[in-house]
Amino acid sequence: SMIGLAASPTKVIRVRPPPKMRNAEIKNANDDLKGSVDWLISKIKESMTGMKTSSGVYEKPEPVTKVDHDIWVYMDHYDGNVNSTSLEILGAARRVADLMNTKLAAVVIGDEIDNIIDTAFKYGADRVYAGVTEGYKNYDNDAYTEALSLMIKKYSPEAIFYPGTSNARELASTTAIQVNTGLIADCIIFDVDEKGQLLSTRPDFGGKETSTIICPNNRPIMVTTRSGVFSAMPPMDKKGDVIKEDIKDLKTRIKLLEYKKLEKRNILNDADIVIGVGRGIVNRDNIGIVEDLANRLGAVVGVSKPLADMGWYPKDRQVGQTGTTIHPNVYIAIGISGAIQHLVGIQGSKKIIAINNDPSAPIFENCDYGIVGDLFTVVPELIKRLGEQNA
Numbered sequence: 001s002m003i004g005l006a007a008s009p010t011k012v013i014r015v016r017p018p019p020k021m022r023n024a025e026i027k028n029a030n031d032d033l034k035g036s037v038d039w040l041i042s043k044i045k046e047s048m049t050g051m052k053t054s055s056g057v058y059e060k061p062e063p064v065t066k067v068d069h070d071i072w073v074y075m076d077h078y079d080g081n082v083n084s085t086s087l088e089i090l091g092a093a094r095r096v097a098d099l100m101n102t103k104l105a106a107v108v109i110g111d112e113i114d115n116i117i118d119t120a121f122k123y124g125a126d127r128v129y130a131g132v133t134e135g136y137k138n139y140d141n142d143a144y145t146e147a148l149s150l151m152i153k154k155y156s157p158e159a160i161f162y163p164g165t166s167n168a169r170e171l172a173s174t175t176a177i178q179v180n181t182g183l184i185a186d187c188i189i190f191d192v193d194e195k196g197q198l199l200s201t202r203p204d205f206g207g208k209e210t211s212t213i214i215c216p217n218n219r220p221i222m223v224t225t226r227s228g229v230f231s232a233m234p235p236m237d238k239k240g241d242v243i244k245e246d247i248k249d250l251k252t253r254i255k256l257l258e259y260k261k262l263e264k265r266n267i268l269n270d271a272d273i274v275i276g277v278g279r280g281i282v283n284r285d286n287i288g289i290v291e292d293l294a295n296r297l298g299a300v301v302g303v304s305k306p307l308a309d310m311g312w313y314p315k316d317r318q319v320g321q322t323g324t325t326i327h328p329n330v331y332i333a334i335g336i337s338g339a340i341q342h343l344v345g346i347q348g349s350k351k352i353i354a355i356n357n358d359p360s361a362p363i364f365e366n367c368d369y370g371i372v373g374d375l376f377t378v379v380p381e382l383i384k385r386l387g388e389q390n391a
């Protein structure tokens with residue numbers, strides 16, 4: 001009874017070009033090279049200070065509807081520690097819950113979960129639904145699907161948001177089948193329309209368009225989200241009700257023989273500044289000037305897909321949809337056009353800076369600060385001015 005094919009309970013309501021996500025301030029280096037480069041350096045420095053703590057104050061939106069059931073966020077965890085992307089999704093779902101004028105709840109499945117419950121409150125949950133699965137401390141698809149399905153049937157949430165981890169994505173799909181509802185995968189934007197419907201937007205058609213999808217009739221609405229796109233709320237001193245459910249006699253067909261932690265870390269993930277270089281660099285040797293700039297700034301170099309495909313840079317430095325999703329304080333895109341597949345991988349950056357000689361390049365629609373100019377003029381000038389300023 002696990003797999004059934006049915007007409008999808010979800011419905012695409014809108015397909016449109018990727019949205020503009022940032023308001024760019026742009027200067028033209030052809031008018032004033034030194035002035036625009038100094039301005040850019042001041043913006044880079046500004047972006048590096050006051051950024052270590054989670055940014056800003058959350059502004060609660062005016063509700064557009066009143067929904068009676070809670071919005072849940074599934075907390076993915078291992079060995080008693082919550083995966084940080086779950087906390088980012090709590091941030092995204094907080095706004096949805098406020099727009100729907102309802103409670104934001106975390107759902108935690110597992111054994112020995114007190115620490116995870118505390119963390120969920122700290123990052124914005126109003127209440128926690130805790131499914132205590134004795135003997136299943138860590139994720140097991142069979143047992144967790146059964147436990148979560150039970151909790152859903154008992155408490156009828158309006159929607160469940162899952163982080164984009166592989167376990168949570170798997171759990172979302174198996175649970176959607178058990179409770180007969182729709183699943184909208186890999187979302188990057190959420191909104192609530194005037195009718196109170198959740199609008200979930202995801203890249204589609206290989207990322208050339210985005211689709212906005214609704215789940216009109218079935219509940220809960222289930223969405224999985226792309227990692228690194230959303231920001232967690234600043235941690236707060238908060239507590240709430242815990243609704244505990246002891247779930248016994250769970251069955252599983254899975255026998256875990258060994259657990260191996262993946263040691264490989266992608267250095268792009270940990271960088272404070274990433275400099276992305278694209279086809280505008282013309283050839284492999286020219287990447288050297290970007291590396292010089294990276295050394296000056298303490299940045300890590302990433303590349304667009306064509307450069308990785310041509311073997312000009314290692315594949316694990318590719319930024320974007322089929323590469324790494326990054327979330328540095330500052331991302332500087334140099335000679336990169338800003339294709340949607342690239343943009344979805346950089347949206348988690350606090351500030352995006354673009355250097356491109358084509359004023360109509362899409363990257364300028366999706367950056368915070370931009371310089372229109374030839375990278376072979378602007379980058380050497382940046383290096384020179386950084387050197388002079390630090391002298």
Ligand code: FAD
Nearest residue numbers: 278279280304305320321322323335336337341357358375
């Ligand atoms: P181009 O689009 O060729 O842009 C080069 C830019 O450099 C232009 O804007 C140009 O104005 C500028 N330029 C040229 N000369 C100069 C100069 N002298 N000074 C300043 N600027 C200059 N792409 C990714 O990056 N990451 C992914 O993960 C990814 N995944 C994909 C998955 C799928 C399924 C598909 C279909 C595509 C994917 N792509 C991905 C490819 C993506 O669609 C684009 O083709 C790619 O991002 C373009 O790379 P680019 O910006 O370096 O090159």
